[in-house]
Amino acid sequence: MGGVHPEENKISNDAAIEVMPVGKQMVVLMNQHLGAPATPVVQKGDKVKVGQLIGEAQAFMCANVHSPVSGTVLKIDTCKDAFGISKPAVYINVEGDEWLETIDRTPDIKRECTLEPKEIVAKLKEMGIVGLGGATFPAHIKYSIPEGKKAEYLIINAAECEPYLTSDLRVMLEHAEEICIGISILRKALGVPAAYVGIESNKPQAIKVMTETASRFEGIVIEPLKVKYPQGAEKQLINAITGRKVPSGKLPIDVGCVVSNVGTTFAVYEAIQKNKPLIENILTVTGKELPSQHNYIVRIGTTYNEIIAHSIGQLPETTGKVISGGTMMGKAVANLDAPTVKGNASVLVIGEKEARRNPETACIRCGKCMNACPMGLEPYLFSALVKNGRTDESRQHNILDCIECGCCYFSCPANKPLLDEIRLGKNRVRAAMAAKK
Amino acid sequence: MTNDILIAVAVLGALGILFAVVLFIVAQKFKVEENPLIDEVADVLPGANCGGCGKAGCRAFAEACVQQGNMEGLRCAPGGDAVAAKVAELLGCAVAQGEPQVAVVRCNPSCKGASRRSNYDGLRSCAFQNTVYTGESGCPFGCLGCGDCVAACQFDAIKMDPETGVPVVDADRCTACGACAKACPRRIIELRNKGRKDRRVFVSCVNKEKGAQARKTCDNACIGCGKCEKVCPMGAITIADNLSYIDFTKCIACRKCVVECPTHAIHDVGFPAPAKKPEAAPAPAPAAPQAAKTTAE
Numbered sequence: 001m002g003g004v005h006p007e008e009n010k011i012s013n014d015a016a017i018e019v020m021p022v023g024k025q026m027v028v029l030m031n032q033h034l035g036a037p038a039t040p041v042v043q044k045g046d047k048v049k050v051g052q053l054i055g056e057a058q059a060f061m062c063a064n065v066h067s068p069v070s071g072t073v074l075k076i077d078t079c080k081d082a083f084g085i086s087k088p089a090v091y092i093n094v095e096g097d098e099w100l101e102t103i104d105r106t107p108d109i110k111r112e113c114t115l116e117p118k119e120i121v122a123k124l125k126e127m128g129i130v131g132l133g134g135a136t137f138p139a140h141i142k143y144s145i146p147e148g149k150k151a152e153y154l155i156i157n158a159a160e161c162e163p164y165l166t167s168d169l170r171v172m173l174e175h176a177e178e179i180c181i182g183i184s185i186l187r188k189a190l191g192v193p194a195a196y197v198g199i200e201s202n203k204p205q206a207i208k209v210m211t212e213t214a215s216r217f218e219g220i221v222i223e224p225l226k227v228k229y230p231q232g233a234e235k236q237l238i239n240a241i242t243g244r245k246v247p248s249g250k251l252p253i254d255v256g257c258v259v260s261n262v263g264t265t266f267a268v269y270e271a272i273q274k275n276k277p278l279i280e281n282i283l284t285v286t287g288k289e290l291p292s293q294h295n296y297i298v299r300i301g302t303t304y305n306e307i308i309a310h311s312i313g314q315l316p317e318t319t320g321k322v323i324s325g326g327t328m329m330g331k332a333v334a335n336l337d338a339p340t341v342k343g344n345a346s347v348l349v350i351g352e353k354e355a356r357r358n359p360e361t362a363c364i365r366c367g368k369c370m371n372a373c374p375m376g377l378e379p380y381l382f383s384a385l386v387k388n389g390r391t392d393e394s395r396q397h398n399i400l401d402c403i404e405c406g407c408c409y410f411s412c413p414a415n416k417p418l419l420d421e422i423r424l425g426k427n428r429v430r431a432a433m434a435a436k437k
Numbered sequence: 438m439t440n441d442i443l444i445a446v447a448v449l450g451a452l453g454i455l456f457a458v459v460l461f462i463v464a465q466k467f468k469v470e471e472n473p474l475i476d477e478v479a480d481v482l483p484g485a486n487c488g489g490c491g492k493a494g495c496r497a498f499a500e501a502c503v504q505q506g507n508m509e510g511l512r513c514a515p516g517g518d519a520v521a522a523k524v525a526e527l528l529g530c531a532v533a534q535g536e537p538q539v540a541v542v543r544c545n546p547s548c549k550g551a552s553r554r555s556n557y558d559g560l561r562s563c564a565f566q567n568t569v570y571t572g573e574s575g576c577p578f579g580c581l582g583c584g585d586c587v588a589a590c591q592f593d594a595i596k597m598d599p600e601t602g603v604p605v606v607d608a609d610r611c612t613a614c615g616a617c618a619k620a621c622p623r624r625i626i627e628l629r630n631k632g633r634k635d636r637r638v639f640v641s642c643v644n645k646e647k648g649a650q651a652r653k654t655c656d657n658a659c660i661g662c663g664k665c666e667k668v669c670p671m672g673a674i675t676i677a678d679n680l681s682y683i684d685f686t687k688c689i690a691c692r693k694c695v696v697e698c699p700t701h702a703i704h705d706v707g708f709p710a711p712a713k714k715p716e717a718a719p720a721p722a723p724a725a726p727q728a729a730k731t732t733a734e
Contacts, residue, residue, distance in 0.1 A: 078650075084554075084571030086646070334555040334570045357558045420560030427568055 002374035003228040003236075004407045006328060008202065012166045012286040012293035017174055019297050020310055022094055026069045026301035027079045028054060030088040032341040033136040035061030037088050046073045051100040051277050054090050057125070063138040063342075064128035066277035068299035071095040082304070082324055082338040083331070089339075092301075104274040109177055113185050113272060120189040120272060127271035128278045128342075133157055133232070133261030134325060136343040139268070142258060143189050152256035153242055154187050154195040156265060158210070159225055159232030161200055162326025164348050167282045168262050170295045172199075172206040175266055176213040182265035183220055185272050190258055194219040196241045197262070202227045229328060230405040234259045236374055248401050263345075278342055285311045287349030289318055304336040307347050320355025323348040328406045358415040369408035369418055375401050379408035379418040386425035395429045402426060474503045474527060481523040482513060487591045489514045489614025502528060514538070515592070515612030537631045538613035540595065540606045544580040544625045545641045545657045545702070557581075567622040573602075576654045578644040580604070580625055586617035608635065630685045636707040638683060638690050640665075645678040652700070659702040665694035 031037035038055030042048060048067040055065030071094045079089035099105060115123065125140035145151050160168040172179060183195045197214070199207050201224040214220040223241055225231050235246045237259060244255040252259055263282060270276040278300070285294040285307060294311045304322065308315060315322070323330040324344050333347075369379040377398060385394040399422060408418040478499035486494040490513055492501055502511055507530040513520050517537060525532040554575040557566060563585040566572060572581045582602040587595050594610035595617055597603075604617075608631070618626040625643055640659055644651045648660035661679035673687035674694060683694070683703070695703045 080571075083569065084575055085577060086650075331569075332555075335575070417560045420562075420565055423568070424560065424562055424565040427564070 001376055002372050002407060003230065004372050004410050005227070006163050006229055006410060009163045009286075009288070009327075010166050010169070010202075011164070011288070012284050012295055013169060015166070015170070015293045015295050017170050017282060017295045017297055020299070020302060020307065022069055022097065022299055023302055023306050024094055025074070026067075026071075026092045026094060026299065027303070027339040028065060028068065028090045028092065028301045029079060029081060029339060029341055030055045030065055030090065031081075032065060032300070032343070033063040033130045033138055035059060035063070035138065038062055038065045040076050040088070040090055042067075042073050042076075042090060044073055044075055047071070048073060048092060049098050049100045051103050051275075051279060053277075057128075057138075061138065061141065063130050063136075063140075064126065064277070065090075066128055066279050067092060068279040068301050069094045070098040080335050080338060081341070082333045082335055084335050100275075102275045104276070109181070110273040111181055113181070113188065115185075115188075115272065117189045117191060120185060123272055124189075124268065127276070129264065129267055129271050130278065130342050131261055132263035132267060132281075132343050132345070134329065134343060134345070136341075139260075139264065142260070143186065145190065145253060145258075149253050150256060151190040151192050151253065151258050153238075153258070154183070154190055154192050155237055155241055155257055155259045156183055156195055156197040156262055157232050157234075157237055157259055158197050158199045158206070158262035159237065160203070160262075161227075161229045161232040162328055162330070162345075163229075164286050165284055165326045165346050166286070167284045167295055167345050169203055169206050171263060171266050171282055172203075172210055175269075176209045178269040179210075179262060179265050180213050180217045180220055181273065182267075182269035184217055185268055186260060186265060187219060192258075194221055196221045196223050198223045198225045198231070198237050198241055200225050200227050200231055229407065230374055230403070233374065233403050233405055235403065248398055281340060281342065281344050283307070283340070283344055284346040284348070286346065287316075287351070288354070289316045289351045290349055298340060300342055301339045303339050304333055304347060307340070308336070308349075311347075312349075315349060316351075318351050318353075319349055320352035321350045323350060328410065329404065357417070360416050361414045363414055363416060366413060368411040368413065372407040372411035374405060374407060375403060377402060379422060380416075382425055383416060383418055383421045386421045386428070389428075391425070391428045391432050394425045395432070399425050399429055472503050475499050477527055478502050478524055481516075481520060481527070483515045483520065485515055485591050485612075485614075487515060487612070487614040487616060489612070489616060506530065508532070514614045517612070538628045539608050539611050539631045539637075540613060540615070540617050540626050541629045541637070541639055542580070542604050542606060542626055543639065543641050543643050544578075544603055545601075545655075545704070563620075564622045574655065576644060576658070577646070578623060578625075578642075579655065581623065585620045585622070586626060589616040589620035591616065632685070632688075632690060632707070634707065636690045636705070637685065638688055638692060638695060638703060638705045639685070640681045640683055640702055641704040642702040643680065645680050647679055651679065657700055657702055659698075660700055662699060664697045664699065665703060668693045668697045 036059035039058050041056045042054045049070045052067045054067045057064050069092055071092050074091040074093045076090050078086040081087050121140050121143050129139040131137040158168055187195045207224050211222045214222050225240055230236055238244055238252055238257045246252055246255055267278050281298050283296050283298050290312050322333045324333050363380055382394055382399055402422050406419050412418055479496050482495040484495050490498045492498040508525055512535055522532050553573045555573055557573050561583045563581040563583040566581045566583055571577045580603045584597050586604050592610050592612055594607045595604050598605045613628050615628055642659040644658045651658040651660050659681050661676050663676050665681050666674045666676050671687045671689055673684045675682055692705050695705045
């Protein structure tokens with residue numbers, strides 16, 4: 001149901017993953033995941049090594065944060081994130097590159113995993129692994145299946161349906177074996193017979209490499225998917241692979257599914273087999289107007305400006321927007337001095353002309369937004385309800401089911417900011433529900 | 438032919454009389470007893486249904502007044518003392534006197550203050566923009582400039598200043614109903630006493646960042662230095678969360694703090710143009726009243 005076909009623009013497909021050098025100072029935000037910020041466990045003047053725990057998860061919905069560099073803690077303060085919002089952060093002066101001894105830095109691939117499912121989940125928590133598909137949901141919570149529910153399918157999202165992004169593709173091409181080991185570990189943690197990897201059929205190289213590698217592993221099935229945005233959205237992917245539908249207001253586990261991003265499986269491999277915490281992002285630097293296209297391994301905490309300076313020198317004069325994420329669901333970065341955080345998948349530079357929103361005109365009731373909506377909602381209706389402050393009615397029409405994929409705005413011939421209005425409506429509904437409690 | 442017409446008229450007329458009788462009997466039988474005082478009170482209210490009193494509308498306010506029998510805790514801001522006196526007369530109780538108030542916009546990102554650091558092109562709604570990022574000025578506490586307050590005002594008393602991007606309150610039209618203060622997602626707008634001779638002094642900033650950070654964000658931000666607190670003879674100024682606040686019930690509008698403020702975050706409104714410049718701040722002194730004019734007058 002629904003979906004659109006935006007221009008793919010995967011122009012950084014062929015750029016191999018490079019390693020970005022470490023800067024002079026790193027700012028590590030304590031809130032890099034969905035949920036409460038981690039509590040700093042280092043103090044000013046402490047010496048830290050790469051991979052050392054600096055922020056501990058004390059709340060339930062929280063993830064550990066580790067130092068991406070070695071050096072001295074300069075201060076514990078706040079730092080403005082990419083959207084200008086101040087968040088608690090640890091500032092570290094970089095000195096050398098000394099890693100914790102426990103981390104295995106050799107390039108050898110370690111295939112055997114002897115850990116029990118519970119130990120695997122505990123280690124995911126210890127290593128601060130979060131979902132790298134964009135929502136940064138703490139992995140240890142996702143893989144702790146609640147009482148009374150049973151996982152039947154493990155689904156790996158390798159669709160990468162967002163335009164421009166190529167980091168998942170590059171990881172699959174360069175680290176297929178590690179990914180398959182990571183998938184096997186997650187499969188073991190859940191105790192499911194098979195894992196399904198969904199890859200859009202516009203990535204034949206990835207399908208080929210992954211199929212070849214997966215044939216050497218037990219219980220990994222590669223599923224080529226139809227090319228359509230948002231094919232990689234959790235509920236759409238579950239439907240495409242298992243035929244099941246996640247009911248309104250329910251989670252994937254309610255239909256026996258657990259979905260993880262392919263980038264997460266690589267992080268899981270490194271965490272479980274190599275003892276390496278999540279301290280790096282694989283990130284695409286791309287844009288039609290850039291002189292060169294790149295894919296990088298970047299230490300978390302490197303600022304957008306440092307990434308831009310290293311990869312392309314400076315932004316082109318005609319830059320309209322810098323986006324973190326793809327063109328459909330990514331967010332425009334307002335503060336380029338902000339450090340990158342877990343789950344950042346790209347630095348996408350969009351030209352002025354492409355970035356400009358066309359002027360909004362009146363709704364002509366053409367219904368394109370309804371056809372485009374993958375959740376079967378009525379975006380034009382929400383637009384009217386939100387404008388008139390009819391919060392209760394928008395809840396009755398399931399506004400909270402919106403996955404914010406942006407298909408409605410993309411397809412609207414009147415250029416109405418439908419997604420913005422729906423987001424506003426969702427906020428109001430949530431606020432009203434919270435007030436009722 | 439004539440007969441047909443006469444029959445039709447007679448039948449319809451008879452039906453009309455019959456229904457009138459039925460309706461009259463039903464109306465008498467199911468009559469809702471209502472205090473006629475409610476209608477009388479509702480008649481003297483302004484009828485704008487602004488909701489500033491916290492009730493659903495003017496009639497609901499009238500019902501509340503009559504039910505309570507006095508005006509304690511009930512006040513119609515748009516009506517002011519005149520309406521309060523009339524309602525009190527109808528109810529036969531003491532007049533609830535209140536100091537007249539006005540909405541005050543406590544932000545000053547003028548073109549020289551907080552420069553624009555980004556361009557926002559999304560939905561023209563402050564409530565939405567507030568959930569996306571800090572806004573064009575980069576100040577996480579400052580005005581977002583989409584005009585939710587303008588849309589909320591029933592009295593056409595608040596308008597966006599295209600030059601500064603911050604709303605301006607028309608003090609003559611403002612009825613202090615508080616709709617704009619509720620609409621502002623950043624709680625920048627506050628209802629303050631109008632003050633004697635319409636003269637008032639207030640801190641035109643709600644930035645709670647630490648001093649150095651606030652200064653980086655905006656040239657006119659309150660940095661919580663405490664100079665105003667020390668100079669105030671009435672003890673009306675308190676500093677909390679790196680932010681100064683002037684208690685309008687204690688302030689005597691002496692304007693010592695206005696001169697003292699190093700960032701010109703304290704504005705004065707309604708004073709005549711300064712005849713002689715105060716010596717403490719010779720050069721930037723005129724900037725403060727001028728800025729005040731743009732934000733609050």
